[in-house]
Amino acid sequence: MGAAVHAFFDGRWSLFLAGRVSTRGREDFRRRLSGPVEVKREFCTPVDGLSDGELYDLLVSLGAPDGCVLVKDGLVEDELTSLRSALRRVCVSREGALISCIPGRLAVLQCDCGRTRLLLRAVPRPQSANEPSTHDEGTNR
Numbered sequence: 001m002g003a004a005v006h007a008f009f010d011g012r013w014s015l016f017l018a019g020r021v022s023t024r025g026r027e028d029f030r031r032r033l034s035g036p037v038e039v040k041r042e043f044c045t046p047v048d049g050l051s052d053g054e055l056y057d058l059l060v061s062l063g064a065p066d067g068c069v070l071v072k073d074g075l076v077e078d079e080l081t082s083l084r085s086a087l088r089r090v091c092v093s094r095e096g097a098l099i100s101c102i103p104g105r106l107a108v109l110q111c112d113c114g115r116t117r118l119l120l121r122a123v124p125r126p127q128s129a130n131e132p133s134t135h136d137e138g139t140n141r
Helices: 002-008 013-021 023-032 052-061 083-092
Strands: 038-040 044-046 067-072 079-082 097-102 106-111 116-121 134-136
Touching: 002 013, 002 038, 002 097, 002 106, 002 116, 013 023, 023 067, 052 083, 052 106, 052 116, 067 083, 079 083, 083 097, 083 106
Parallel strands: none
Antiparallel strands: 038 134, 044 116, 067 079, 067 097, 097 106, 106 116
16 A cells, blocks of 8 residues: 555655554544545546446456455555455445555545545556646645
8 A cells, every 4th residue: 555655646645654653643544535635647547437347347457456455534444355345335435545456556546525536557647748747636626
């Protein structure tokens, strides 16, 4: 999970990650996933319109294994679970969540009270000339 944060999230999230050594820090980290999350835009692809089944098919086509780590607001601890189960639970909730499929290479982020769902992939997508290098979902609405 730490690899996904370092690979895809804005630098200040490393501080939140460091706080995960305590129970309170883990709760705070999961709770922050429900708000606006700054991520490195060049690694993001919006997948809001995809169903959990379509998102599952996409992730598997990109090399995701059946197992993943689910970090979700409302969970007491991070969870090792099946990818299909994690996607189903995240897609029906409005809670913030990070599903790490391949550490630092492939993940799904749901944030902004469930209004935003992003595919995070270590292969950068092309950027337009006027596009900023980070993405803050809270300011683009």
